[in-house]
Amino acid sequence: xxxxxxxxxxxxxxxxxxxxxxxxxxxxxxxxxxxxxxxxxxxxxxxxxxxxxxxxxxxxxxxxxxxxxxxxxxxxxxxxxxxxxxxxxxxxxxxxxxxxxxxxxxxxxxxxxxxxxxxxxxxxxxxxxxxxxxxxxxxxxxxxxxxxxxxxxxxxxxxxxxxxxxxxxxxxxxxxxxxxxxxxxxxxxxxxxxxxxxxxxxxxxxxxxxxxxxxxxxxxxxxxxxxxxxxxxxxxxxxxxxxxxxxxxxxxxxxxxxxxxxxxxxxxxxxxxxxxxxxxxxxxxxxxxxxxxxxxxxxxxxxxxxxxxxxxxxxxxxxxxxxxxxxxxxxxxxxxxxxxxxxxxxxxxxxxxxxxxxxxxxxxxxxxxxxxxxxxxxxxxxxx
Numbered sequence: 001x002x003x004x005x006x007x008x009x010x011x012x013x014x015x016x017x018x019x020x021x022x023x024x025x026x027x028x029x030x031x032x033x034x035x036x037x038x039x040x041x042x043x044x045x046x047x048x049x050x051x052x053x054x055x056x057x058x059x060x061x062x063x064x065x066x067x068x069x070x071x072x073x074x075x076x077x078x079x080x081x082x083x084x085x086x087x088x089x090x091x092x093x094x095x096x097x098x099x100x101x102x103x104x105x106x107x108x109x110x111x112x113x114x115x116x117x118x119x120x121x122x123x124x125x126x127x128x129x130x131x132x133x134x135x136x137x138x139x140x141x142x143x144x145x146x147x148x149x150x151x152x153x154x155x156x157x158x159x160x161x162x163x164x165x166x167x168x169x170x171x172x173x174x175x176x177x178x179x180x181x182x183x184x185x186x187x188x189x190x191x192x193x194x195x196x197x198x199x200x201x202x203x204x205x206x207x208x209x210x211x212x213x214x215x216x217x218x219x220x221x222x223x224x225x226x227x228x229x230x231x232x233x234x235x236x237x238x239x240x241x242x243x244x245x246x247x248x249x250x251x252x253x254x255x256x257x258x259x260x261x262x263x264x265x266x267x268x269x270x271x272x273x274x275x276x277x278x279x280x281x282x283x284x285x286x287x288x289x290x291x292x293x294x295x296x297x298x299x300x301x302x303x304x305x306x307x308x309x310x311x312x313x314x315x316x317x318x319x320x321x322x323x324x325x326x327x328x329x330x331x332x333x334x335x336x337x338x339x340x341x342x343x344x345x346x347x348x349x350x351x352x353x354x355x356x357x358x359x360x361x362x363x364x365x366x367x368x369x370x371x372x373x374x375x376x377x378x379x380x381x382x383x384x
């Protein structure tokens with residue numbers, strides 16, 4: 001069967017430019033690729049035909065010969081045959097548009113042709129514990145962070161004398177090499193530069209060509225007032241140094257607020273359990289309580305207070321977490337919860353007075369009276 005005209009195969013005119021030919025080839029290759037037409041056996045032959053046509057017409061010399069002599073230009077060793085030169089060998093043609101067609105399938109990243117000359121450093125995490133007082137006030141805290149920093153000897157280039165690395169000759173800076181396997185072109189990491197796209201001829205003795213060295217750093221961290229457990233603070237560029245001059249990663253400070261011996265925190269609200277004597281709870285009085293700012297407040301205890309009674313001190317809780325200069329908000333409150341303490345280690349006289357108090361019958365225990373009336377009713381219902 002006679003071969004079809006290469007221009008007809010690609011669907012272009014004889015006066016088409018190189019860009020028009022390449023664009024037409026892309027469209028045909030996408031349309032006819034066997035992986036996208038597994039149920040149509042005819043597509044494989046047409047796909048080969050398209051690649052053969054593009055292999056010829058993309059080359060100026062081959063195209064000129066074809067325009068003059070047609071298919072006869074490549075028959076009987078007509079000057080363009082031989083291994084890798086025949087139009088039917090479409091490996092190089094397919095490689096030209098490989099990334100355009102299937103780059104995403106092979107994990108290609110946009111921009112730069114896949115070059116990986118400089119790699120960004122990894123992000124770091126630092127767990128920081130602060131007291132509740134520090135969380136209330138906010139503070140500047142110094143921390144020591146282990147990690148890598150840019151090598152001073154080579155300025156991060158990885159080369160002796162801070163000489164810029166040279167483009168890898170194997171992959172021409174792409175970081176990947178291609179190999180033809182049947183109808184497919186497979187990309188692999190370049191073995192010469194290990195995917196970097198560049199090579200260092202004389203590695204820096206301090207960093208062994210990495211462009212960074214291990215060193216502890218002392219940083220000053222601003223802990224804003226109002227932080228809670230789980231608050232995350234980002235320090236841009238304070239993570240691991242990048243490879244061969246790449247940008248540094250970020251440092252993330254995760255804050256944990258320690259439990260307090262006196263105060264229990266719930267967001268901006270602080271709670272404090274205050275024990276009071278039986279006499280104070282009965283007759284009423286005052287009790288002095290601490291506040292998180294180090295101050296003291298006197299709280300009135302109403303007569304007849306029971307365990308669990310709460311009183312609120314406005315504005316004595318935690319401040320709002322401020323994320324910026326324009327942030328605003330009111331501080332939280334502090335809840336005082338009373339705990340009536342039963343006296344222990346009584347003297348003989350105290351015991352005598354309590355027995356005398358108990359012998360004087362009066363309706364001054366309403367909760368007990370109510371409870372036992374309910375119990376009596378429960379028992380009566382069970383026996384009737």
